[in-house]
Amino acid sequence: MWTVSRDIEAPADTVWQILVDLEAWPQWGPTVTGATLDGAGFELGATGRVWTPVGVPLPFTISELDPGRMWGWRVAGVPATRHGVEPGGQRCRAWMSAPVWGPAYLPVLATALRRIEKMAVDAAGGRPQPPQVTGRP
Incomplete structure (x- = not known):
């Protein structure tokens, strides 16, 4: 799988709630x-429908779930993206992965992570932080 990640100045629980709130998906997912x-519940084996900008609903199944940490899904029967968060105190690292055949989808995932960061930081009452630069020139 191909993976993109982003450090977020918000607690992992805040980011996790955004990742599993289906009403929030259109706010952060460029293709949703x-x-x-x-x-009733977001659980392993749960099924549903996702709408894309084309307007056609596609069936999905939650195929992987580690509550509070990671979930993955199959869309129209095809393995799709994985979504996760790694706690780090009052901040966290959010990540998304695309299947090995989907590297062209990485910019979409990077956009989603930027949107999630804004949502999470707003919810936590803070501001996005500039990237940390370490090392010597």
């Missing part, structure tokens, strides 16, 4: 205009 679950 809506999503619904068939059942």
